[in-house]
Amino acid sequence: MKSLKEEFLEILSNYQGILHKVNLIYFRNKPDREDNFQEIIYQLWKSFPKLQNKNSIGSWIYKVSINTSISRLKKDSRIEYREKLPESIDNFDLIEELSFNETSRRLLQAIYNLNEIDKSIMLLNLEEKSYDEIAEILGISKSNVGVRINRAKEALKQNLSHER
Amino acid sequence: MKDNELKNTWINIDAEINRKTTDELDQYLTAKCRKTMNKFIFLISIDIVTAIGLIAFLISTSFNRQGDLIYQTNNLILGLITLSALVISFFSLKKLQGNRFNLPLKELLEQRIKLLAGWLLGKYSKLYIVLIPVLVAMIMLSIHVYYEYKPFLEVMKDGESFMVWLQVSPLDCSFHSLLSAKSENIN
DSSP states (O other): OOOHHHHHHHHHHHHHHHHHHHHHHHOOSHHHHHHHHHHHHHHHHHHGGGOOOGGGHHHHHHHHHHHHHHHHHHHOTTSOOOSSOOSOOOOOOTTTTSOOOHHHHHHHHHHHTSOHHHHHHHHHHHTTOOHHHHHHHHTOOHHHHHHHHHHHHHHHHHHHHHHO | OOHHHHHHHHHHHHHHSOOOOHHHHHHHHHHHHHHHHHHHHHHHHHHHHHHHHHHHHHHHHHHHTTTOHHHHHHHHHHHHHHHHHHHHHHHGGGGGGOOTTSSOHHHHHHHHHHHHHHHHHSTTTTHHHHHHHHHHHHHHHHHHHHHHTSOHHHHHHOHHHHHHHHHHSTHHHHHHHHHHHHHHHHO
């Protein structure tokens, strides 16, 4: 029989893509992403014994990853927390160490320019999560999810047009 | 970019991400747990050493001043506050098991706002401004009176000695600013 830690590591190994993607949209440099990755794993481990519904592991991982990242952004004074778009979006050193193609870089930079809440909404939308799941992860109503997705998409498209 | 182009690009990004092995994930978890525990143990150790040192000082000086009731009362109050602070710091160990990140985002943000509002605008938000200088003044008073080798009341009545205590106590600043404000008004 598997120990609790083995079970946790197996789940983490299968779902680690979520952690990487959340990290990617919230943190622009590698050391911050590494630190946050470790912090998310720790927070997941702490809440794992109390995880009741093993059918919604994905939602649980999104919830902890997004909450940990946003909390870290607010806590860490080295990183700027933005509610609105910055005036200039030309100065990006984002993900230069990753080997993404030009289109992927453009998309990531455009997402990075969204505010912290829209980033998570856009991420969940791109991951093709249902309105129900998004509502559960973010704690907002289903109707609000639709409105916020449209708003986030508009902002994203605007950012993409700036990127050209 | 259209919606389907966005999604295809996102799928490409997903495919490009380097996954960690289970061993690497295990190492990350172990390192983080150890780091958090060490940080906590360090802070608790400082708390314990300081509290034990202060309580030892308060008890030993109280024994040497058995006839001085005011001095002993001052030390007793300080001792009780130090003891409560020590108990609270042990209770904070429970924080290590806290799971506030396991909530929907809106709830988490609401909790943070509530907590911040409590700190900034709550009933006891300004308490520490009064409490910390008073406690430090009491500790300084305890040390000062003890090394003056006189009873508490005598030290307080001795103007020179009282001024020495004021110089070393944090109330000094506010007292002096009050005096200077008054003298400015007089002038």
